[in-house]
Amino acid sequence: MASKFHLQIITPTKTFFDEEIEMAVVRTIDGDMGILRNHIPLVTPLSVGIIKLKSEGTTREAAIAGGFVYVERAKTVIMTDAAEWPEEIDLNRAEKAKERAETRLKAPGGEIDTMRAEIALNKALNRINVAQKR
Amino acid sequence: MAGLGMRDIKRRIKSVNSTKQITKAMELVSSAKLRKAKESLEKTKYYFETMGDTIRDIVQNTKGIKHEYLTSREIKKTGYVVITADRGLAGGYNSNIIKAAISHMEEKPRKSVIAVGTKGRDFFKKRHYDLDGEFVHVSENPSFTVAQKIGRLSMDLYKQELVDEVYLVYTEFISTINQKQKVIRLLPLEVDAVGNGEAKRTNITYEPSPEVVLDYLVPKYIDSMIYGAMVESATSEQAARRVAMENATDNAEEMISSLKLQYNRARQASITQEIAEIVGGAEALK
Numbered sequence: 001m002a003s004k005f006h007l008q009i010i011t012p013t014k015t016f017f018d019e020e021i022e023m024a025v026v027r028t029i030d031g032d033m034g035i036l037r038n039h040i041p042l043v044t045p046l047s048v049g050i051i052k053l054k055s056e057g058t059t060r061e062a063a064i065a066g067g068f069v070y071v072e073r074a075k076t077v078i079m080t081d082a083a084e085w086p087e088e089i090d091l092n093r094a095e096k097a098k099e100r101a102e103t104r105l106k107a108p109g110g111e112i113d114t115m116r117a118e119i120a121l122n123k124a125l126n127r128i129n130v131a132q133k134r
Numbered sequence: 135m136a137g138l139g140m141r142d143i144k145r146r147i148k149s150v151n152s153t154k155q156i157t158k159a160m161e162l163v164s165s166a167k168l169r170k171a172k173e174s175l176e177k178t179k180y181y182f183e184t185m186g187d188t189i190r191d192i193v194q195n196t197k198g199i200k201h202e203y204l205t206s207r208e209i210k211k212t213g214y215v216v217i218t219a220d221r222g223l224a225g226g227y228n229s230n231i232i233k234a235a236i237s238h239m240e241e242k243p244r245k246s247v248i249a250v251g252t253k254g255r256d257f258f259k260k261r262h263y264d265l266d267g268e269f270v271h272v273s274e275n276p277s278f279t280v281a282q283k284i285g286r287l288s289m290d291l292y293k294q295e296l297v298d299e300v301y302l303v304y305t306e307f308i309s310t311i312n313q314k315q316k317v318i319r320l321l322p323l324e325v326d327a328v329g330n331g332e333a334k335r336t337n338i339t340y341e342p343s344p345e346v347v348l349d350y351l352v353p354k355y356i357d358s359m360i361y362g363a364m365v366e367s368a369t370s371e372q373a374a375r376r377v378a379m380e381n382a383t384d385n386a387e388e389m390i391s392s393l394k395l396q397y398n399r400a401r402q403a404s405i406t407q408e409i410a411e412i413v414g415g416a417e418a419l420k
Contacts, residue, residue, distance in 0.1 A: 012182075028341060068351060
């Protein structure tokens with residue numbers, strides 16, 4: 001059995017995950033990164049994407065809406081705006097959000113509006129992606 | 135004579151009673167709202183505490199890294215984000231928080247205010263303070279979007295050097311009967327590493343670079359500090375209102391009972407007088 005480390009995933013509304021696991025694969029803004037026990041202390045922002053949690057031979061996946069990861073000696077903390085297991089995702093809502101973001105992208109708007117629409121679109125696509133895998 | 139007094143007292147009782155009904159209703163409403171606010175506070179508190187701890191941890195380890203949000207400059211003007219309620223009748227809640235803000239402002243040469251909540255906005259507007267922004271009708275249901283807007287505004291002001299530091303004034307919820315006014319500095323970030331520069335902290339790697347990480351983290355930290363403060367303040371507001379209304383109801387009850395005593399005395403006096411008159415009349419006929 002591989003050695004484990006403590007991982008917490010915290011969102012504004014709840015503590016999404018708080019367990020000992022063997023490996024976590026997170027999507028940082030520079031690409032995927034695996035975290036094992038005794039990882040060097042590190043801080044990096046995350047992009048909207050999937051997180052893979054490996055423990056006892058099973059791998060679980062969850063959708064994560066950005067945030068950052070902070071690896072410490074004792075534990076690893078992921079702070080994110082939202083995190084969902086595939087079965088928790090409301091596919092209808094995600095589809096609607098996607099459509100909304102797409103129409104907003106087509107409409108002329110300020111720089112911030114476009115940026116926000118792109119982020120919203122990314123989040124929606126990520127949710128749809130994860131949900132369809134289950 | 136006595137009859138008129140009785141009628142007056144009766145009218146008073148009626149009016150106090152209707153006041154009591156109103157305060158009682160408000161007490162019930164704010165208890166319900168307080169319960170809801172407490173629930174959301176409990177849910178979010180952990181996130182904001184962890185967020186604060188993590189960022190402070192990271193920032194303490196960034197010695198030697200120059201970043202506009204970390205280095206303080208000469209203070210020419212100070213910005214304040216003051217979180218008040220939109221409505222009154224909450225005991226000393228609004229005046230306490232405004233007092234806390236004012237007393238903190240005293241030492242500052244120039245200041246401007248970002249008012250959150252109508253009560254604070256009205257206060258600062260009336261006294262001709264510099265208002266950089268106002269956000270009203272948000273105090274009961276704090277939303278993250280509004281917090282982000284406030285955060286962006288204060289960061290813009292800071293970046294354009296319109297203000298040289300930003301403080302956040304809010305009410306911390308300790309318990310239903312105990313709330314505390316707090317003033318914390320948002321910008322530049324407080325790095326209190328001077329006193330407790332713990333050597334145990336080792337080098338942390340920043341991917342891709344410290345600047346990128348801080349650029350990403352600091353706005354996030356500020357948004358969530360503001361949101362956390364808004365949630366705390368909303369809970370405090372309901373708690374303060376509940377206690378104020380409870381006291382008002384108690385006072386009304388006390389008043390009613392003393393008025394009732396007065397009323398009964400007046401009633402008895404009038405009966406006694408009537409009997410005395412009848413007896414007197416009968417006596418005269420003999």
